[in-house]
Amino acid sequence: MNNARKGSGLLKTVLVIDDDLDTLAFMNKILTNAGYEFLQAVSVKESQITIQNFAPHLILVDYKLGEENGFEILNYLKSVNSMRLIPVVMMSSTVNKKLVLQALSSGALEFIGKPLKAATIVQKVKKILKQHELPTIIFKESPKVLAKCIAETIKINEMNVLLQSSVKFDTKTPLKIDSAFFNNLGANNCRFNTEGEPFVANPGVYRTKVNFKGMNENTARKIRNIKVQT
Amino acid sequence: MSSTNQTILNLDDDPDFNNILRVILKKEGFKLKSATTPEEFAKLINKEPPLLCLVDINLDVAMGAGYQMIQAMRNRLGFELPILVISRRASQEDIGRALELGANDFIPKPIDDTYLIQKINQYLPRENFKPLPYFKVSQKDWPCEVSFNLEIYSLSEFGITFTSNHFLSKGTYLQVDGEFVRDLTGEQRPLKLSIHNSWIDEKSHRFMAFSEFNGEDIQLLSSVRAFIIKNSGARDNA
Numbered sequence: 001m002n003n004a005r006k007g008s009g010l011l012k013t014v015l016v017i018d019d020d021l022d023t024l025a026f027m028n029k030i031l032t033n034a035g036y037e038f039l040q041a042v043s044v045k046e047s048q049i050t051i052q053n054f055a056p057h058l059i060l061v062d063y064k065l066g067e068e069n070g071f072e073i074l075n076y077l078k079s080v081n082s083m084r085l086i087p088v089v090m091m092s093s094t095v096n097k098k099l100v101l102q103a104l105s106s107g108a109l110e111f112i113g114k115p116l117k118a119a120t121i122v123q124k125v126k127k128i129l130k131q132h133e134l135p136t137i138i139f140k141e142s143p144k145v146l147a148k149c150i151a152e153t154i155k156i157n158e159m160n161v162l163l164q165s166s167v168k169f170d171t172k173t174p175l176k177i178d179s180a181f182f183n184n185l186g187a188n189n190c191r192f193n194t195e196g197e198p199f200v201a202n203p204g205v206y207r208t209k210v211n212f213k214g215m216n217e218n219t220a221r222k223i224r225n226i227k228v229q230t
Numbered sequence: 231m232s233s234t235n236q237t238i239l240n241l242d243d244d245p246d247f248n249n250i251l252r253v254i255l256k257k258e259g260f261k262l263k264s265a266t267t268p269e270e271f272a273k274l275i276n277k278e279p280p281l282l283c284l285v286d287i288n289l290d291v292a293m294g295a296g297y298q299m300i301q302a303m304r305n306r307l308g309f310e311l312p313i314l315v316i317s318r319r320a321s322q323e324d325i326g327r328a329l330e331l332g333a334n335d336f337i338p339k340p341i342d343d344t345y346l347i348q349k350i351n352q353y354l355p356r357e358n359f360k361p362l363p364y365f366k367v368s369q370k371d372w373p374c375e376v377s378f379n380l381e382i383y384s385l386s387e388f389g390i391t392f393t394s395n396h397f398l399s400k401g402t403y404l405q406v407d408g409e410f411v412r413d414l415t416g417e418q419r420p421l422k423l424s425i426h427n428s429w430i431d432e433k434s435h436r437f438m439a440f441s442e443f444n445g446e447d448i449q450l451l452s453s454v455r456a457f458i459i460k461n462s463g464a465r466d467n468a
Contacts, residue, residue: 010387010388010443010445010451011445011448011451013448013452037448053452054448054452055452055453055455055456055459057455081459081460082456082457082459082460083456083459084459085458085459085462086459133387134386134387134455134458134459134462135386135458135462136384136385136386137384137385137386137458137461137462138383138384139382139383139384139385142381142382142383142393143381143382143408143409143410144379144380144381144382144408144410145379145380145381145382145406145407145408145410145411146377146378146379146380146406146407146408147377147378147379147380147392147404147405147406148375148376148377148404148405148406148407148420149375149376149378149402149403149404149405150373150374150375150376150403151373151374151375151376152372152373152374153367153371153372153374154366154367154372155364155365155366155367156364156365156367157362157363157364157365158345158348158362159348159349159352159361159362162364163374163376164372165376166398166399166401166402167376167378167396167397167398167399167402168396168397168399169378169396170394170395170396173378173395173396174378175376175377175378176376176377176378177374177375177376177377178374178375178376178377179371179373179374179375180371181367181371181372181374182374189322189325189326191329195352204399204400204401205399206397206399211352213329213334213335213336214325214326214328214329214335214336215336216321216322216325216336216338217338220338220342220345223365226365226367227365
């Protein structure tokens with residue numbers, strides 16, 4: 001197991017943008033060894049696609065990208081709402097005060113001069129990723145989702161079914177139950193409502209009484225014909 | 231259940247049926263008042279609110295008069311009073327329509343005494359009532375899928391925290407779907423998850439359950455990160 005994973009339980013992705021293939025190979029080696037998921041791009045266009053697809057945790061971009069330059073990446077990130085929180089470090093072999101200031105004021109978090117040193121890079125990446133954990137969104141209005149879990153219909157009569165599941169269902173709540181067995185009975189057309197406090201069959205296994213609603217006569221007759229009484 | 235008022239009110243245009251019903255219910259200690267027309271039914275319901283209503287939705291007077299009756303009752307009396315619909319026409323559409331309009335349940339005609347009494351007990355539970363025995367389901371027929379509603383409390387890069395009145399045990403496998411999920415993943419299919427941790431929120435007294443994202447699923451993690459960046463105002467002021 002590598003270091004980055006041990007720390008957070010989640011693999012962090014770092015995108016390095018440089019038109020120099022040797023730099024990319026070097027960065028690939030040190031970042032992968034340090035436990036990060038390494039992504040690379042050599043042009044602005046390619047960077048945009050990679051950013052859209054992977055939303056990397058951190059971007060390292062070279063100032064000079066052939067005819068293009070790293071500022072185009074900074075501008076792109078600012079223009080895309082969904083990417084504006086991604087931290088960016090600019091790298092360059094020409095280091096002067098004007099360029100550094102311009103980079104920082106354009107949205108770069110840090111500036112690193114080339115030649116790159118492995119220890120410095122790893123240190124910086126580690127530090128920035130630690131400072132730039134994404135926030136947890138706590139919803140003001142909780143989004144509703146439809147959840148589906150597996151369960152077992154272990155006992156049945158015309159009034160209700162005993163459902164065994166790892167979910168302890170709340171009482172008087174509508175559910176939907178689907179199975180081949182219910183299909184054959186025609187019971188899948190019924191509505192279902194939980195009733196009462198579930199019984200604990202085993203730790204983490206609950207038996208919930210579920211009432212049938214709106215059962216037709218045909219289904220009731222089929223259930224009566226099951227015959228094996230408990 | 232109050233011991234003084236044991237009245238059940240029914241609407242059916244067949245006096246013979248009403249007499250049979252009266253006999254069945256009397257044995258259970260209920261007093262039946264019958265109406266043969268909607269007008270009469272309305273008068274009776276206003277005079278003395280019953281414990282429960284049995285309404286035939288297939289009256290001869292006017293097809294579907296029973297449906298209108300249910301709707302009118304819900305509008306005027308709210309949803310407390312149990313309304314059980316009785317009908318000879320047992321099509322699933324009719325039953326569905328009655329339930330949509332606010333009926334609690336359906337009882338097929340001809341009436342099966344046991345079925346009727348058991349149904350009534352579901353809505354008017356009495357002590358010492360003997361429920362129907364269960365049939366054992368053959369084990370091969372046990373597996374089923376259960377669908378229910380959940381709410382999302384929070385979302386981080388690492389996973390989703392659900393909030394619910396249902397308790398989701400650790401290790402529960404879930405498929406979640408809906409507009410939110412599709413927005414989050416950018417995929418047109420449900421998201422598969424398992425529950426890693428469950429607890430009770432002290433403040434809301436609701437159950438909470440955390441599900442961690444699969445760390446190998448780079449595509450999902452990327453979508454989640456993009457979603458969080460897009461939807462969090464956390465660094466807007468920075």
